[in-house]
Amino acid sequence: MNYRKIANLLSWVLHPFLQPIYLMAVLLTMTTFAHYTTGMKFYLMWVVVLYAVVIPLLALGVLHSLGRISDFRVDDRRERILPLLIGAVCYVLCAVTFAKIPSAIFLxxxxxxxxxxxxxxxxxxxxxxISLHLTGMGALVALLVVMNIVGVGNMLIPLMVTILCAGALASARLYLGCHNGAQVLAGFCGGFAVALLAVLFL
Structure with missing residues (x-):
């Protein structure tokens, strides 16, 4: 088996850009949000795709054309500052958009x-x-744990699947040499802690 290809596939399938889309798919099909109309579900999913994928990808393209990043993987930590800042702004704008829907406060x-x-x-x-991939996975695990506790849906199976995916992704990032053990662990634990605190207190 070509383990490098498998590791690369896992890195792309579980890319931080795609993780919010997976979470939204679970929320809109397996929780109380499943009662939304089809039109509302499409709107919410489009908002997430726009702010989590489309705009950040376009921003990376612009930064690459300007020579601010060497490639789209942004492996150099010094090149990550602007992309991460843009990503944070995009998520804030997404939150502002969701704030207009009273029943979507959890989202x-x-x-x-x-x-x-x-x-x-x-x-x-x-x-x-730090590992951005594992930061995202840590955040997903934290959010699914919160959903299990507050009872918005039975998230036990998605939680188990996410934990397994996090382990597989961590192994893939280590195998590819993108990170060491400390960077992977810090990413997962940091994402888990920050996401948990943000949901509980913000």
């Missing part, structure tokens, strides 16, 4: 948590490299 909290995780990674990246 707004999730976007605020994502923005806080981006800012945490930005601050850390000033001095040290």
């Amino acid at each position: 707004r909290k999730f976007m605020v948590a994502a923005a806080c995780c981006e800012l945490m990674c930005l601050v850390v990246s000033l001095r040290w490299k």
Whole structure:
């Protein structure tokens, strides 16, 4: 088996850009948000795709064309500052959009948590490299734990799947040599702690 190809596939399938989309898919099908109309679900998903994927990707393209980043993987921690700042702003704008829907307050909290995780990674990246992939997975695990506790849906299976995916992704990032053990662990624990605190207190 070509383990490098598998590791690369995991890195792309579980990319931080895609993680919010997976979470929204779970929320809109397996929780109380499943009662939204099809039109509302489409609108919410489009908002997340726009702010979590489309705008950040366009921003990376502009930064690359200006020579501010060397490639779209942004492996150099010093090149991560602007992309992370843009990502944080995008999540804040997404949260503001969700705030216009009174029943979507939980979704707004999730976007605020994502923005806080981006800012945490930005601050850390000033001095040290942290795993953005595992930060996102840690945040997802924290959010699913909260949903299980507050009872918005039975998130036990998605939580188990997410934990397994986090372990597989951590192994993939280590195998590819993108991070060391400390960077992977710091990413997961940091994402978990920041997302948990943001949802509970913001």
